[in-house]
Amino acid sequence: MRQPHGQTPHRAEALRLVKVTKTYGTRADGGTGAGEGTAIRALDDITLSLPAGTFTAVMGPSGSGKSTLLHCAAGLDRPDHGLVMVDGEEMTDSAKPPRGEAALTRFRRTRIGFVFQQYNLLPTLTVAQNTILPLKLAGRRVDRDRVERTLTAVGLGDRLGHRPDQLSGGQRQRVAIARALVTEPSVIFADEPTGALDTRSARDVLGLLRDAVRIHGRTVVMVTHDPVAAAYADAVQFLADGRLAGHLGAPTADAVAERLAHLGDDVATGV
Template sequence: MSRADTIHEPGAEALRLVSVTKRYGTGGSAVAALNGVSLTLAPATFTAIMGPSGSGKSTLLHCASGLDQPGEGQVFIGGVPLRYGSETEVTRFRRGRIGFIFQQFNLMPALTVRQNVALPSRLAGVRVDKRRCADVLTRVGLDHRRDHRPGELSGGEQQRVAVARALVSNPTLIFADEPTGALDTRAARDILALLEESVRVFGQTVVMVTHDPVAASYADSVLFLADGRIVGRLADPTAAVVAERMTQLGDEVAGRRAGRDS
């Protein structure tokens, strides 16, 4: 059985994108960051998103998670369409469904670890579940640091706080944008192990943008983007095979761009 062989209800889906397009700019200067992207991800799977710079990786993550609105197409979370109304309506939809982990942590420096983890609940006007916060901090190995502030923590510890913050609402989907990009090797392994645990033990679905073939090797599969389109998929990835595919993809993209510029 491969790592991607997860038991779930037939037809169940965690995430589906249908012909999602996102353009920046107007008129002749408009650039399609995403160009008709369609994909479906099953529950309890770990997917890495990779591609050359400017391929649309972060835009895909932002549109899929509700942080940005596609110009065209539709996003479904657990079979339910993501509807874009007011910021309050989108936040309400995302709560309990979606957690997001940023590369640069995005922690509030004046708040303690415990307060940072509880912040999304407070901003949403929801009663803070202190027991849940404590359980999540224990899970990420930071219960003993709960009263420290971000400036007193290492980079790896700060990212674990960010992971705890994403997990505290027990979301079905976790999006991570280069979550190990600012970390050393050991801290990166810790974060990737936490994401793996979210999938294998807790049945959550993880979608991670990364440039690192080693990080991608933790996933069940890798989706490759180029020029705003999905151009390949690799199941049960190894770091070596991912690195080789990325080199090939970079050469192909560079060749196309050189042809357009000539």
Template sequence: MLGSRRRAGEPVGTGEALRLEDVRKVYGTAGNRVAALDGVSLSLPTGTFTAVMGPSGSGKSTLLQCAAGLDRPTGGRVYVDGAELAAGGGEAALTKFRRQRIGFVFQQFNLLPTLTVMQNVTLPLKLAGRKVDRARAREVLARVGLADRLHHLPAELSGGQQQRVAIARALVTEPKVVFGDEPTGALDTRSAREVLELLRESVRLYGRTVVMVTHDPVAASYADAVLFLADGRLVGSLQTPTAEAVAERMTHLADEVERQRVAAGV
């Protein structure tokens, strides 16, 4: 399984999984400051799949890193499952927060090459000081189609299989939010489709919340909604997206940004 399965009739999307309030991230010093995020606010319900898109340099990766606790915003607040992201804590508190509430799937699979599939998947539980339930880890791996690869090393797997291991690793701790940073960017078309189906299934059947940064309109079409980012600001959204609609929106994103600037008198 990909997590505790919802009971029949139990609604998806009850509660708030992620909230950003006026989040800003500024790099550089006086005279050479760059606002990677410029007052981003959003709210994502539990049990939803959201894609984040925008041109290069729009702030997509910075948004994900600040929302996931991989980087600290310059200003504003981030809440995951109703709790502020390591409010008032140091790096140890932030690490603990991430291990308890957040899962990650990256473009480069970030598997430890000397550990087996099973060992890679159970590693987050060990790092968090939690009991390692091997039976449950086997169930998760079986659900992502790797029941017969438990004792293989990453080098013995295809790219698609390695990314499925990474998804199992992200889900085994039952995180509140799973963040994906271009999770299909290094995969062929078939493997990418399988990975996206797994992420969507984790939302539909098990109530996980997935936030995925991508540049691919086809990948974005697997999400419930797409958020568009430009110049560090949210500039639009699209519900129940299709690949064609996303591509069309991206094509005209620069015009939309310019219209908003004119309307704001910038």
């Protein structure tokens, strides 16, 4: 797909994290020494590189750091330490003064797309209006023909004037995917995008995410707990206790489930 005017071409490396650490809480109550330490290291020295044009699933048990990793990589949260690069450009670097919120927002709007479990559609806007909202917010020109083609590609060409409450859950998630695609981002982050869907709708949504990679050349990073969903990806990165705990290429649902069952062993042995 052609790059929008003024946007830099995609580089070979879509996403790089270097020694990313994120801690929540404090080590003692009010610094008085009273009570137990409450600091939780959600991410512990994560270094990861993802090539452009790939589909990666991120998996791990509850509390392993999956969503924190996605939020830090997507610029929705700032790591305490480390470097995050998107499309070859630094987004956050703990060694330098932080970007202002306005600059970070502009960066996200041009380089990053989002798909969330709860769709995040505005109920008063139509399908077409929800889809073009990121372009409007970024002050970019809206190509109505391309918007319509994008919605047609996700199976909503006849739903442009409908509002979210007139759509099924699967259709709402299709709108969210179209909204992520229409800005032509370098990376699309998807946080449990099929968690609220039935099996058939989930399969359709996962196929659309895979098409975003294979047809449109996007890079997709998806957090999921479902081995079947992970099998749609090119590779799986496993997390446990905030650390990388393994990698699986060309995943199958059975192989993913087997690896998940042994994550503790992988962390203990440094796999």
